[in-house]
Amino acid sequence: MEEGTDSVRESILRLLLIRYGLPRPVVNYPLVLPDGTLVFLDIAFPDARVDVEYDGRFHQNQWAQDAQRRLAIELAGWAYVQVTDEALATKDACRQIAELVARYLKERTGNDYLRDEPFDLRAVADGRRKGWKRR
Template sequence: MQRLARGLWVLQDQPLTDVERAVLLQKHLCGPQAGLVVSGVRGLELLRLPVGGTEPWVLGVLSRGRQPRKQVAPRSAADGLVAAQQRVELLWTDHRVQSQQEGIRIAKSHGLPDLEGPWGSRIAHPLESLARLALILPPWRITACLDALLSTRFCVLGTSQPLTFSRGHLEECLQSLPPHARGVIRLHRAWRDARSPCWSPAETLARLVIDRHGLPEPALNHAVDVAGRTFILDLAWPGARVALEYNGAVHAQEIGQYRDEMYRLSLLRDAGWDVTVLTWDDLRNPARRETWLARLRRTLG
């Protein structure tokens, strides 16, 4: 028996996950007719969006060439994100609901359409959750979440109906949010940087670094036919036959993945493609970052 909230108990041997706790509270806090939906970090995690923090160097790199704006202090934003990750955020949609219970925050929904969640629950629209978290999320993380929304065919855990978000739908929802709210203003700024198809937050970050250094915008996940096979290049400039590939941890940890990647790169290079492979250190380390940026400047003219 586990305590869910004051007056609510769960019969389960294993500890509840954060997502399970949020869903159960959405369904049972204040009664099943309360019209609550799961928002906040838990709501975005149900869609597997890349919510998270950042490293200190990113802000300086992405501020390059941009007019300075008043920013939330990094430590304050990081502390705010930790607090958001530890609480359950719910929105009421029909009738006002309040709760003074610790670790639970309830607010009024802005009225965007909610989504089907696991086990009969309801999830707040991701743009509503992002707008409410925008002041504590790093701007590039907001853009990465928007890239994912534009690019992904979602299947929420515990549901069977695939879910996609068109650019037109997301733009319409953005216009429905309160235009002068600080989080909404920040969400609109991030939206201007959103692109598709983009399936990795590291790809989003690499693209933004390229943009801030004044280089041409790449095509994303560009399909190339080589030796009777189709390969997808993370960031490409097809006219110049230049590409960047980002390799995450899986390429270093899985020997089979590494071998396939080396073979793929050899075929692409034999076909005349100039492919540079990046890792996180190539983004983070100033000297390594300047090396591949300088190479792009030379090859792209």
């Protein structure tokens, strides 16, 4: 689906955002934090400094470490959206994720990308994306 993606669920999340009209994000974006630490952001919109992180079941055992990482990313000026399996479970929950990310993008760029209805996957895959314009 995308070279460098770490998991199927990250790919599903990335496609969800694209289906709702958001611009194509960068996967595994390298970010050097102010203290010199290098972290890789799951799904990033670098121009807007918006980070979307998928935290699967593996992350249950490292919540303290993940909280510190999130704090460092936010202190570096990035908006941070955490997504879990539960957040991808229903159509309404998926819409809420897209709305939140779109809100951050709009606040930081002035561009409203969010579509009322998601694109069909075929339209995303073959690049037709009719109506793929900022509002």
